[in-house]
Every structure is written in C-alpha cells, then in structure tokens.
Amino acid sequence: MKGPSFFGYRIPIKQLVGGLFLWSMVAIVFWSTRKMTFYAEGAPGPRFMPVVLSVCLGILNLLYWVESATKESVAKPQFAERNLVRPAGFLAIIILLVLCWEPLGAMSAVSLCAILELRFLERYSWSRSILASFVISGATLVLFQFVLGVPLPGGLFEMLSYVRL
Numbered sequence: 001m002k003g004p005s006f007f008g009y010r011i012p013i014k015q016l017v018g019g020l021f022l023w024s025m026v027a028i029v030f031w032s033t034r035k036m037t038f039y040a041e042g043a044p045g046p047r048f049m050p051v052v053l054s055v056c057l058g059i060l061n062l063l064y065w066v067e068s069a070t071k072e073s074v075a076k077p078q079f080a081e082r083n084l085v086r087p088a089g090f091l092a093i094i095i096l097l098v099l100c101w102e103p104l105g106a107m108s109a110v111s112l113c114a115i116l117e118l119r120f121l122e123r124y125s126w127s128r129s130i131l132a133s134f135v136i137s138g139a140t141l142v143l144f145q146f147v148l149g150v151p152l153p154g155g156l157f158e159m160l161s162y163v164r165l
Contacts, residue, residue, distance in 0.1 A: 015068040022061045029054040044148060089121045105155020106144070110137040 011019075029050050037045035093113050100109035114133035118124040124132070144150045 011065055011069045015065060019061045019065050022057055026054045026058050026061075044150075086121060090117070093117050093121070102153050103155055105158070106152035107137045107141060107154075108156050110140050 033047045033050050036047035038047045038051065039045050093116055096116070097109050097113045100112060104112070111133045114136045115129050118129035118132055119126060122129075141152070144152050
C-alpha cells in the first residue's frame with residue numbers, strides 16, 4: 001500500500017508511520033534530556049550519548065525513507081509480512097545484552113550478542129560471526145575506554161576497565 005507522494009516518490013504507509021514513530025522517540029529524548037548538561041568539565045555530560053544516538057536514529061530514519069521511496073516494489077507472499085521471528089529475535093538479543101551487560105561485562109555481552117545475531121539471524125558462518133564480534137567489541141572498548149574516557153563494566157574481564165593509554 002503506497003502512501004503520500006514526496007517530490008514524485010511514494011513512501012509506503014508502514015514506513016511512513018514507523019518513521020514518524022522513530023521521530024517521536026527522537027523528540028522525546030531531546031525533550032526529556034533538555035535540562036542535562038551536554039558537555040561538562042572537559043568530558044561528555046549525561047546528555048551527550050542520548051543526543052548522539054537520537055541524531056543517528058534520525059539520520060537512519062531519513063535514509064530508510066529514501067530507500068523505501070526509491071525502491072522498486074517486489075511482490076511478496078502474504079505470510080512474509082506476518083513473520084515475526086526475526087524482529088522477535090532482535091528484541092531477544094537486545095534484552096540479553098541488557099541482562100548480561102553488568103554480570104558478564106560490556107565486552108563479553110557485546111561479543112555474545114554479536115555472535116548470536118550474526119550467526120542465527122543474519123546466517124553468517126561461524127568464523128565470520130566470531131571475527132566480526134571481536135571487531136565490534138574491540139571498537140566498543142576503544143570508543144568508550146580511550147576516546148570518551150568512560151569505563152565500561154568489566155564483568156569477567158574487570159582488569160580491562162583499568163587500562164588507559
């Protein structure tokens with residue numbers, strides 16, 4: 001089902017409604033963090049990460065709309081639109097990440113969830129999934145520990161939280 005036309009391109013109703021929902025989440029984050037400091041004492045404040053994530057979400061939403069507006073429609077079987085296994089899998093992995101963040105530590109939780117997502121939801125090979133998960137967790141460590149100076153929960157690898165360059 002096609003939605004309204006923008007500059008000669010049509011965005012399907014589902015993508016339009018989903019995108020408007022994401023923009024409402026961005027607005028809620030900006031509104032609810034308005035009294036927090038963005039940058040304080042030479043380091044990112046408590047508002048920094050929510051705003052950065054919201055801006056990234058807004059950019060991704062715009063890209064999503066452009067993709068859905070310019071994509072050729074492909075006929076799909078009716079049952080394909082009702083398949084909730086993949087979204088439920090992503091939700092389960094996010095919940096697992098939140099639950100494992102403190103007890104296992106950030107690095108272990110990110111690696112575990114990346115392996116599960118890449119292997120079982122994206123159908124990558126084991127070697128590719130493991131390699132990508134180590135790259136993702138390493139990038140997480142570098143970004144938070146060294147670039148932002150924010151210590152991550154160590155969990156199983158508590159000694160990594162004290163590493164500084």
